[in-house]
Amino acid sequence: MFSVFAYTSIAALTAAVFMPETNMSYKRRLSIIFRRTGFLREYRDLYGNLKQGLPKYLGETTAGNYAEYSYSIPLGNVLSESLEKAIVEAFDVPVKVYAEGGRLYVRFYNENLPENISYAKVPNRGGYVVPIGKSLDGWLFHNFDKTPHMTVAGATRQGKTVFLKNVLTYLSERHGEDIRFYMIDLKGGLEFGRYAKLPQVVEVASDASEAAEVFTKLRQQMNETMAYFRDNGYTNIVNTPIKQRTFIIIDEAAQLTPEPFMDDEEKKLMQYCQWCMAEITRIAGALGWRLIHATQYPTADSLPRAVKQNADAKMAFRLPTELASRVAIDENGAEYLPNPGRGIYRTVDRQIVQVPYLSDEEMAKRLKLTKRSVITWGELGERRDDRVRTNEVPTENDRDIIEFE
Template identity: 35%
Template sequence: MILESIGASMLLVGAIRTSNMSDQKKIEKIFEYTKTWIKTEQGNTKKCQFIRKAPISDVGTEYVYRLPLGMPFKKLEYLNENVGVFKDGLHKNVELDWDGGMLHVNVYETDLPRSWPYRFENKNGWKVPIGKTYKEVVWHDFDEVPHLVGGGTTRYGKTNLMKVIMTDLIKNHPQDVELYLIDLKAGVEFSKYQKLEQVKKVATNIEQTYDLLNEVCTRLEIKQAQAREQGWSNIIDTKDNSRIFIIVDEAGDIPDEGFMDSNERKTRKECQWMLSHIARIGGAFGFRELFFSQYTTADVLPRQIKQNADSKICFKIQNGYASEVILGEKNTQAADLPKIKGRAIYKDGPDLIELQVPYISDRLMNYYLKEYEGGADEPASNGDTDLAIEFRDVD
């Protein structure tokens, strides 16, 4: 299988790096070493056919190859999962993607930014900036993928990303977005946002979490009844632009059952059921879940949430197994991320994208959202244009 071929050919790939071959020739040698070709019934070899190359802005070059007809999808998956072979062979940053029978090998002469300051941008729809790659900003569209799961080692950017998402949602949809915040780090992060008009409730312990989720489930039942009466099955097909976000920070801090009495254990299970219920059916009715924890194992993250979240993001994590727990089987890339705050792997369906998450300081977030605090005056001018862009205490 191709994974074995990749492992067996690492020495040969290392030799490519020191050769004088062009990048195109190096790519084709890697195809050869990793057996990125198929054999016909007649015993002929069908290889990837070079079509063209084109500059990627001023950051690199795209090499396009036509895939041989009948190329198994698993071979492409293995290539994507082991993109490090191309990085080692070319001694450059490389991304792979494919569409319409074409394989795109994007080779970059630059590195990802080590930091990227958030700046608000007016836009339509429910897209938020999730990070920056070598060539572009990546957006997460909550109307296309309603739920998002995130994980990674503490202090690498999970809570910062939640702050970016909250700020962007409120600034773009001040009249339409409603936020329910579950902050199980004793409320140290989200309690300070209770004054915002868009924040309907903040829970900081298991009992408050139960009350919050019970209120959300009641609202979900009302929205379902409206859909039946009005004859629609998905809110994005209506003129209703309201969206309700449930944001869970550090779900792993829900007390372990072993330290609970029978009533507390019952409350915990009911909270997990309600979170699963919202994830399972809420997307069609305008309910969106963001579920973040250091380590999204089954005892922390209900399976229904994970199954209904097609997008996941993972910051630096301890090992490959932990990366697989968050991103899915065989996706170990988050363990190999550099120790840079805000660096993450974003999984969008089958695509794995390394990116730098935008950073927002508390000062800038306060500037953007001050006008939405009860009774607060709108800021007179933007006095925060010289914000530090280094990550400091972001999670």
């Protein structure tokens, strides 16, 4: 009863909303969608009768690659998932829908995201940031000093491991002396084992037993670091002179999920690993630890609740089902991503990006260039198998030097 247009059937109305005529203006199509979805404001006419009308149109903004329409959000309404979906699916151009400050914004782009972007095109940024990818609004970066932990999900060959390699390469190129990596590569070490001798990589674990050993060492380091922070009155590494950051990257984390067919000892091992992951995300972010939890198919078992709750950054590549998408990023959409490397990055907001492609050959070439000759991690522990282990947080006065060939 809210429509101002007369249609002979519901099917005709639906067609007008979701498959509008090409010569219909964006503004008119949006008006139809608002009426069809009940996104309306209430007002009283001259006779005091309560009426419903379209949300107030506030204007149009144009830029180089988009036109944006803004509306006031009627009292009692919100930008719902169904409204966003109705708007996005009604147009044959890329559309971004978002709400901010009591206003609804609908942005229409005049270009599509490319299906492939070279890592060589990634801009240089300072700080402990990594490129998430390129969106229609430009390059998007994640700052690990602001949001320490991240979950990553994606089906086989959809871009998850390439993204992890971007993280390793970008940080190593820019922070070679201040970064440590613990790689838990549960593909048997096939993806990251080749980088075990890089000076930034402390250890590579290739199965659950090795992962448990790494977590045990990390727990010890966390306790020592926490005592160091207490002694020096530190509460967050960001507000200290300490430059070192420790990244724990777990690829195929579902391999650490206890299964019914396992014996008790194996289950306990898996549960211990999951508890350690949760402990890192709960308390170690302020100490300089950053955990990236990656899995092919996220479930409530393979993505522990404590890890998900404490990892405020979420990245999803294409997933097989809506359920998997909701587990990964708390909403659907990842099941519809069109090509490898296309992802949804979510913190408070949601961004669709194309992750830059980095080949193994280019990665190896770049990391050779960043092999450093000195490290300043403070009092260093033993050096074994060309890997450096340290149990102490560095200070400004540390000048320990180890030569690498």
